[in-house]
Amino acid sequence: MIYTIPKILENAVKGHPEKEALKYMSQSLSYSDLQQKAKALATLLLQLNLKKGDRVGIYMNRCIESFIAVYGITMAGGVFVPLDPSVPKDRTRFLINDCDIAHLITIPTQSRAIDGITKEPISLKTVIGLEKDLEVKTIPWKQVFETNSTEVVFPRILGKDLAYVMYTSGSTGLPKGIMHTHNSCLAYAKGSKEVYNVRANDVVASHAPLHFDISTFAYFTALLAEATTVILSDAHTKLPASLSQLMEKEKITIWYSAPQALIQLLSKGLLEEKDMSSLRWVLFGGEVFPKKYLKRLIELWPQAMFGNVYGPAEVNQCTYFNIDKNYKIENDLPLGEVWENTDYRILDNKDMPVEKGLHGILAIRSETMMLGYWNNNELTEQSLYRESILSDYDYVFFKTGDVVKENENGDLVFVGRNDRQVKIRGYRVELDEVEAQLIKHENVREAITYVEKKENDSGDTITAVVLLNTDGSIVDVKVLQAHCADNLPKYAVPEQIYIMNEFPRTTSDKVDRNKIKTKIAEDYNG
Amino acid sequence: MDETIINYIKNELIVSSEAIDIDAEDDLLGSGLVDSLGMMKLVSFIEKEFELKIPAQDMVIENFMTVACISDYLKAKVS
CATH class of the missing domain: 3.30.300.30 (ANL, C-terminal domain)
Structure with missing residues (x-):
C-alpha cells in the first residue's frame, strides 16, 4: 500500500529498480540509486538528531539533489520546506525562523546566498550540501552519501503525518505556510496519475521549481507512475532555444508548466521545426492561457492532449478540463469539473450556497486538501466553510477565493477573485x-x-x-x-x-x- | 563590451539595495542573477546597444551563460 512519500519510492524500486528515475544535464539516477541516496540523507538527518515532524529546508533550484532531499527528509520523518533561492535573504531568514528550521539542504552553487543567510544569528544548526567555514556546521554531499544506512531503523510514518510546508504570498504582508500531509500529497499524486494516465514509459519534464505547487506532478506523480523525469535546469528555463532543443532530444511525453513558458517558446517561433511528436500531454495551470497562443499550440501539436489544470496550492488540484478534439476555443477555457473524491460548493459572500448558474466563491472538500496554515489557526479557520452534519461532525471545505460559476455543461468557469490575489507568471x-x-x-x-x-x-x-x-x-x-x-x-x-x-x-x-x-x-x- | 553588459545587468536587471559584484565569468543563469524576464530584457538591450538582431535560435545556454560567453558570441557575429 502506498500511503506516504517514501513509499512512492519504495514501490518504484520494487517494480523498476534499474529504470532511470531522474535525468539532469549529463547526470542520471536510477530508482534504486535514488533510494540509496535518499536513505543515506535520511540516516544522516537521524544522526543529527532530527525528530519526527521537524522541519528541514530545501534551498536549491531544480536538480537531482532536490529529489534526494524530498525523499530523504520524509523518510527520516521530517517535514520538508521548499525555499526559493531567488528570493531576498531577509525573506528566507523569515521563513527559516517562522517554521523553526534546524537543518538546511542545499548545493554548492548556492554558497554565496548561504553566506548571506547565515551571516546574522539564525535558528539553523546545520547546512547540508556544501563545505564551508560558516557559523553553522556544514556537511558536504560526499559525506552524506558515505553515511552507512544499512542498520538504520526509520521512524514509523503515517499517511496523516505532516509531509511538507509550502509558502505562498500572504495578504498581511508576510508569507503563509500551507501544510500538507502524506495523505493529501498521495491523494493528489494518485488522482493526477489516473486522470492523465501517467505510465512507466512516460518522460515527464520537470519545469516548475519545488516551491511552486505544480511541481508536485514531477516530484510525486511521475515517480508514483515509475516514469522518467527530466529535470530542466534553470538555464534551460531562461533560454527558450535551449529548452526547445532539450524537449525534442529527450522526447518528452508529458509537459506541465504555467502558460508563460509555452508562450515564450511559441512567440519566438522555436517550436515549428522541432519534432515534438512524442508529446502526449500538455498540461498547464497557475493562470489563464491566452486563447490565441493556445489555439496555435493545438494546431502545432495535433497528436497531444491539452489539459487545463486548476487548484490552489491549498488543495493541490481539484478540477480538470481536457480539451476534446472537437472543442472550439471561443472563450477562456473552463476550469472544468471537479475530479474524483472531491465535492464543492459555490458560496455567496454570506457563505450561503448560490443558485445554480450564479457566481460565487468556490469551496472544495477533498482528500487533497491541506491540513491548515502553519502556526496560524485563525487564518486556517477563516479559510474554511463548514457544513454541520452531526452535532460534532462537520463537512469542512476550503474557500479558494476564486469566484466561479457553473456553465450549461456543468463545468466550472473562472470569473475572478473576491480579494486582491493576482497571478504573475503563474505565481500567486x-x-x-x-x-x-x-x-x-x-x-x-x-x-x-x-x-x-x-x-x-x-x-x-x-x-x-x-x-x-x-x-x-x-x-x-x-x-x-x-x-x-x-x-x-x-x-x-x-x-x-x-x-x-x-x-x-x-x-x-x-x-x-x-x-x-x-x-x-x-x-x-x- | 563586457563592461557595458555588466553595467546593464547590475543597474537594470538586479533590483536590490545591496551592491552585487558580477564578473565576466559569473554564471548568470544557474546562480539566479538573471531570471527569464531579465534574459528577455538583456537580449533587447544588446540588440539596441550593439545594433544587431539576435535570432531566436541563437538564444541558447552556450551563448548566454556568462558575460564572457555573450561577448564571444557577439564578436563572432559581428566579424
Missing part, C-alpha cells in the same frame, strides 16, 4: 503584501498596486503608484524597486512605479483605484 501574489512593503519605505506615504495585463511573451506585470511624504521627500523609483526586492520575490516587485502628488478619491474619501489607473494610462502610456 497578494497585492496587499506588495503595498505593505512599499509603505514600509520611509519616504512613502501611500501606495496602490495593480496588474498591467499584457498578452505577450513577457506576461502580466505589477504597477505601483505611490504618494511620497509631504516633507518634500524625493526618492528615485529604482530605490523603491530595490526596497521591494529586499523583501519580495522577483515576480512580486513592481515593474513600473509612478509617483503622484495626490490620489483621486471617492466622495467617501476612499482611494479611487480605477481613476488612478486611468490617469496613469493617459499620462504615461499615451
Whole structure:
C-alpha cells in the first residue's frame, strides 16, 4: 500500500529498480540509486538528531539533489520546506525562523546566498550540501552519501503525518505556510496519475521549481507512475532555444508548466521545426492561457492532449478540463469539473450556497486538501466553510477565493477573485503584501498596486503608484524597486512605479483605484 | 563590451539595495542573477546597444551563460 512519500519510492524500486528515475544535464539516477541516496540523507538527518515532524529546508533550484532531499527528509520523518533561492535573504531568514528550521539542504552553487543567510544569528544548526567555514556546521554531499544506512531503523510514518510546508504570498504582508500531509500529497499524486494516465514509459519534464505547487506532478506523480523525469535546469528555463532543443532530444511525453513558458517558446517561433511528436500531454495551470497562443499550440501539436489544470496550492488540484478534439476555443477555457473524491460548493459572500448558474466563491472538500496554515489557526479557520452534519461532525471545505460559476455543461468557469490575489507568471501574489512593503519605505506615504495585463511573451506585470511624504521627500523609483526586492520575490516587485502628488478619491474619501489607473494610462502610456 | 553588459545587468536587471559584484565569468543563469524576464530584457538591450538582431535560435545556454560567453558570441557575429 502506498500511503506516504517514501513509499512512492519504495514501490518504484520494487517494480523498476534499474529504470532511470531522474535525468539532469549529463547526470542520471536510477530508482534504486535514488533510494540509496535518499536513505543515506535520511540516516544522516537521524544522526543529527532530527525528530519526527521537524522541519528541514530545501534551498536549491531544480536538480537531482532536490529529489534526494524530498525523499530523504520524509523518510527520516521530517517535514520538508521548499525555499526559493531567488528570493531576498531577509525573506528566507523569515521563513527559516517562522517554521523553526534546524537543518538546511542545499548545493554548492548556492554558497554565496548561504553566506548571506547565515551571516546574522539564525535558528539553523546545520547546512547540508556544501563545505564551508560558516557559523553553522556544514556537511558536504560526499559525506552524506558515505553515511552507512544499512542498520538504520526509520521512524514509523503515517499517511496523516505532516509531509511538507509550502509558502505562498500572504495578504498581511508576510508569507503563509500551507501544510500538507502524506495523505493529501498521495491523494493528489494518485488522482493526477489516473486522470492523465501517467505510465512507466512516460518522460515527464520537470519545469516548475519545488516551491511552486505544480511541481508536485514531477516530484510525486511521475515517480508514483515509475516514469522518467527530466529535470530542466534553470538555464534551460531562461533560454527558450535551449529548452526547445532539450524537449525534442529527450522526447518528452508529458509537459506541465504555467502558460508563460509555452508562450515564450511559441512567440519566438522555436517550436515549428522541432519534432515534438512524442508529446502526449500538455498540461498547464497557475493562470489563464491566452486563447490565441493556445489555439496555435493545438494546431502545432495535433497528436497531444491539452489539459487545463486548476487548484490552489491549498488543495493541490481539484478540477480538470481536457480539451476534446472537437472543442472550439471561443472563450477562456473552463476550469472544468471537479475530479474524483472531491465535492464543492459555490458560496455567496454570506457563505450561503448560490443558485445554480450564479457566481460565487468556490469551496472544495477533498482528500487533497491541506491540513491548515502553519502556526496560524485563525487564518486556517477563516479559510474554511463548514457544513454541520452531526452535532460534532462537520463537512469542512476550503474557500479558494476564486469566484466561479457553473456553465450549461456543468463545468466550472473562472470569473475572478473576491480579494486582491493576482497571478504573475503563474505565481500567486497578494497585492496587499506588495503595498505593505512599499509603505514600509520611509519616504512613502501611500501606495496602490495593480496588474498591467499584457498578452505577450513577457506576461502580466505589477504597477505601483505611490504618494511620497509631504516633507518634500524625493526618492528615485529604482530605490523603491530595490526596497521591494529586499523583501519580495522577483515576480512580486513592481515593474513600473509612478509617483503622484495626490490620489483621486471617492466622495467617501476612499482611494479611487480605477481613476488612478486611468490617469496613469493617459499620462504615461499615451 | 563586457563592461557595458555588466553595467546593464547590475543597474537594470538586479533590483536590490545591496551592491552585487558580477564578473565576466559569473554564471548568470544557474546562480539566479538573471531570471527569464531579465534574459528577455538583456537580449533587447544588446540588440539596441550593439545594433544587431539576435535570432531566436541563437538564444541558447552556450551563448548566454556568462558575460564572457555573450561577448564571444557577439564578436563572432559581428566579424
